[in-house]
Amino acid sequence: MASDQDLVVETVRDILAGHEPFALTAERPWDAGLWADLAEAGLTGVGLPEEAGGSGGELADAIAIARTLAAGAAAVPVAEQLLVAGPALLAAGLDLPSPEEPLTIAVEGAVTAEPVDDGDGPGRWTLTGTATDVAWAGVARHVAVLTAAPEGIEGAVLALVDTEGLATSDARNLAGEPRGSLVLGGAPAAGALLTPARAGEVRARYALARAVQLAAALERVLAWTVQYAGERQQFGRPLGKFQAIQMELAEMAGEVTAVTALVDAAVQTLGRGEDVVLAAAAAKVRAGAAVEVVARLAHQVHGAIGFTQEHKLHHLTRRCWSWRDEAGSELTWSRVLGVGLLTEGGDGLWPALTRVV
């Protein structure tokens, strides 16, 4: 399908071609070289308006970039920056840091926010406590922290924290991507109060960003597996000629196609300014459910070679196994969706279903 995003996708692919994915370790927790190339090409500011310091372009461009990078198992915080933290800061009326410096989002943990008058005008907050499960902790220079507002105030605070000098723990997800904690030292930071609805949107955007990444990764896993089944020969035939293998690949294709259709539709709700929470919840849950089938069958078809770090498959399957429970677990978002569909009572389920996307 030709789309307006073909050019940006080509550019990202060209850059990716120069950076093979590698197994992430504590010593090498991200692909700094890839980030530098993406930043130099202006791709780390796409979808963020130029007047705010971004590179301009559409939301659809940012989505296309995140998809391409996810399919390439790129170890860079682009989805967090372009799809979640950047737009959240802008929507809250806060300044963006330079898009060349990696920016992430933190929504979990025990963080207290207090307003402070440090002489820098209104909208200054001190954040203390520990943000947990922070994607790219120790890698991202800035983090947009979403946390509860102080006692007596409804809603949440979103503040932009400079991570320079902050203590981080070295926790990593199943793919080795940094997911540590960040101990906030209480230095004043620019922040804004969000209504509960706006705070919910930030969380939903984060979940949707992971769903977008999952959709892209699952699509690529299917493509790799179809290709492998065409190349690997046993009993004198390519694996793909065996009906048992065809059934498995067809089942994978069904899952992947379903995920893509729903994630695409959920992304449209962002562009239309509709309530994104239930759409994001559904997309995240559906994508997560597909991981079970797609990763299991992909490994089954690849045999032992796919069970090694020598083969590329693990770069995506390990990410998928983690992403499905990040930005809110699959269980959490299933409940959010279940509850949200019943807000008008049991009889309102069908009308609610036809409104989500």
Next chain:
Amino acid sequence: MSSSLTLAPAPPSEAAEEVRTQVREFLAAEQAAGTFSTHVDTWLSGVDPAFSRKLGERGWLGMTWPKEYGGHERSAMERYAVTEELLAAGAPVAAHWIADRQSGPNLLRYGTEVQRQEILPRIAAGECYFVIGMSEPDSGSDLASIRTRAARNGDGDWVVNGAKIWTSNAHHSHYGIVLVRTGPPGEGPRGKHQGLTQLLVDLSLPGISINPIRILDGGHHFNEVVFEDVVVPGDMLLGEEGAGWHQVTAELAFERSGPERFLSTYPLLAEFGRRAADSGDAAQLATLGRLSARLLALRQLSLRIAAALDRGELPDIPAALVKDVGTTFEGDVVDEIRRVVEVTPSLDSPDPLDRALAEAQLHAPGYTLRGGTNEILRGIVARGLGLR
């Protein structure tokens, strides 16, 4: 991914949302008046000619067909909205379902002018019902192996002998589109696709007997239809002699693409939604969320197919894929719900959830068989992936 599997997203349709509202109002009024009660899988088992005629009066049958044949020249997206609302409500739509979904479109593509003029307006009015005469006792998935034969007699009419089976609702229907062998198979593995022909058969003709076969819940929907020297007028040939295989394949694309391939058990899910709303139970709410996410993805897939039909495409491979994923979902609804609710499934239970669960369970084996089994569908998808 292979482009034969993916389809462009469906553009939003205001007209579809408009007709959706009208159908909802109609269904609420009918339910309030007590003209129907909700059941699972009503597109197989809910036969109600009076209800079908009401849909015809409102212009909700033959929706996409030309006006000259009693149709309404509306989009596939609008038709999608109507059928989806009817299924979600568990309304009795079985009488007209096959005629409206596939026999009518088949006649539009391949029928003669006389056939179209005579039959299509009656389908659109909700008065004329069709059966699918494909399967035979010895021919299921291997459809091209059918043995029902038709030969021309001296008057140019067709003389049909053989038997069809699993013929849903033949005892309530007027016509069948019957696949018969009219010529010898050709050479090679695909040779058996040659010599097949579709006939438009009036089910009241002498020599046809319709014998009931009961399904698991005791319901009579299946039949065996036996043809003994049945004389079918020569002008009831549908399409071309010998082109039956091609025509059947096109017909199946319509058969496989609609919302009935994932909503057959929706009335059970709706009942479960009421239960979860009352209980507030966390596990039930999560299950509702998970099942709903799957349903929402299927809706998007099915909408994409409707939009492709509006663009004049025949998305047979995506339709096979949707049917595989969708009918698997229909059965999973039963399993997932009973994991998180105390149930005693029974058709006689005073509890609507127990009843819906019983209906859905007893119909479950059919979801992944009818219209081509999921194994056969996956073979089609595998072809779309370039594997065969």
